Amino acid sequence: MRYVLVIILSYFTLISKAQDFVISENDSTITTEYNDGKLWAYRHINNYIVSLTCYESKDDYGKYYQIQIHINNLSSQNVTFDPDDVNASLIDKNGDSISLQVYTNEEFQKKVKRTQNWAMALYGFSAGLNAGSAGYSTSYSTTYSPNGYAYTTMTTHYNPNAAYQANIAANAQISTLGKMMADERAIKEQGYLKKTTIHPNEGIVGYMNIKRKKGYNLIVNIPLDGCVYSFEWDINKKK
Incomplete structure (x- = not known):
């Protein structure tokens, strides 16, 4: 034995x-x-x-x-x-x-999932901000007046395709993270009495x-x- x-x-x-x-x-x-x-x-x-x-x-x-x-x-x-x-x-x-x-086992799984949910919420918020700003870009141009002074102009551009692709990538990352968290819970459950x-x-x-x-x-x-x-x-x- x-x-x-x-x-x-x-x-x-x-x-x-x-x-x-x-x-x-x-x-x-x-x-x-x-x-x-x-x-x-x-x-x-x-x-x-x-x-x-x-x-x-x-x-x-x-x-x-x-x-x-x-x-x-x-x-x-x-x-x-x-x-x-x-x-x-x-x-x-x-x-x-x-x-x-x-x-x-049930109590520990709830504890793990509660911590993971907080981490997922923070990650989702961060990913959403990054995806939302991905479609915007800023360019600067400088012109000169006849008297020699320089003027800088800032222009903001929006690319809907870039924003769409960034949103797809963010959702894929969130989905992957969710699966990793689920796999970790399953691993921790193995062997738990x-x-x-x-x-x-x-x-x-x-x-x-x-x-x-x-x-x-x-x-x-x-x-x-x-x-x-x-x-x-x-x-x-x-x-």
């Missing part, structure tokens, strides 16, 4: 900063190991192994604590993993616990994003079949 996990995780390419796992004394349900440079914690309770790694991640849409989760069902019955049940909290410098938002039924002797692996705030310890709780699999990470240490 560990070998399969290593192969699957090789598909996740991220720029990130890893965190340290906090191990409680005499906790026999937990083991740790490194896979592809990342520290993984495995918690084995009842007939399930829930594994997790945590690191900071940054992209055009914000900063997150990104967690990769692997769940292996060793029981003889189906079990359903629901991302809505995953919760996280942060221990701050005063020792207080702060609840953090764990983005479901969704509600899934896990059959006996099968497993799932994927990731989720948690809204980032500064603190000392990050606690992630993954409820599964009536049991909560808890993982604590030291996020204060500098790498």
